[in-house]
Amino acid sequence: MxxxxxxxxxxxxxxxxxxxxxxxxxxxxxxxxxxxxxxxxxxxxxxxxxxxxxxxxxxxxxAKGASAPFFFHPNSAAFRLKRIARGEREPFLDATVLRAGMSFLDCTLGIGSDSLVAAYVVGEQGSVTGLEANTNIAFIVKQGMYMYDTTELPLTACMRHIEVVATEAVAYLQQQPDNSVDVVYMDPMFEEVIEESTNFTALREAGEHITLSEQWVHEAKRVARQRVVLKAHYTSTWFTQYGFLQQKRESAKFHFGVWEKE
Missing domain, CATH: 3.40.50.10480 (Brix domain)
Structure with missing residues (x-):
């Protein structure tokens, strides 16, 4: 694609x-x-x-017509891991409630920052799979995680623990059994552009813009063993439309929504 x-x-x-x-x-x-x-x-x-x-x-x-090239860099994950190691709060973990040994499916890998944090928390006994619909971006990220400076630990260990799959999320989810992944995560391109996030400009220009759909949410809820987490712009109607409890945060331009399996 x-x-x-x-x-x-x-x-x-x-x-x-x-x-x-x-x-x-x-x-x-x-x-x-x-x-x-x-x-x-x-x-x-x-x-x-x-x-x-x-x-x-x-x-x-x-990408054709893009104003800047896309390349892999751990981006915000490096300092997020340092904050977590110091015991500081991480909103992503508040929403996903990940623990050691759990399985995590990132339906929208992108540059991989959230999957890197997930891999750090679930550890070697857990599993992290990242889906990327754009074959070229999936290749760049997969190779980038493999080639990145190996002296930067624990970041490097997290990178090596992520399975990158070049596929569209719904097609992948349809092939998975019921209740087979602890946490399913979805972070589609925001409906509203967050101007402060200039480091994602290249990804936004090069990546696939696949909007959230009823089918996508249905499959995610079927596959999730514990919860589905949605990341979206704070004004998004997706939270209420698809049955997610929106975790509001003052001054944050994006919020997490959580759906828990009974």
């Missing part, structure tokens, strides 16, 4: 970036194009395609 994609190297490729480019082309079954000193914009225009660039240390994804 991402259209025509080509893979190329950085502007001045070396053997490592060429190998990474070929790895991406093979994994995504798309065409490798030699850079030949051409700009990413020129390549995108010439081939009418999205472009994945293999650099020396990371992949970057240039």
């Amino acid at each position: 991402c259209g025509v994609t080509i893979v190329t190297t950085a502007g001045r490729p070396d053997a490592q970036s060429e190998a990474l480019a070929q790895q991406a082309a093979n994994a995504l079954q798309c065409r490798f194009v030699s850079r030949q000193k051409r700009s990413v914009q020129k390549l995108s225009s010439h081939y009418d395609a999205h472009v994945i660039v293999a650099g020396k240390e990371r992949y970057e994804y240039f």
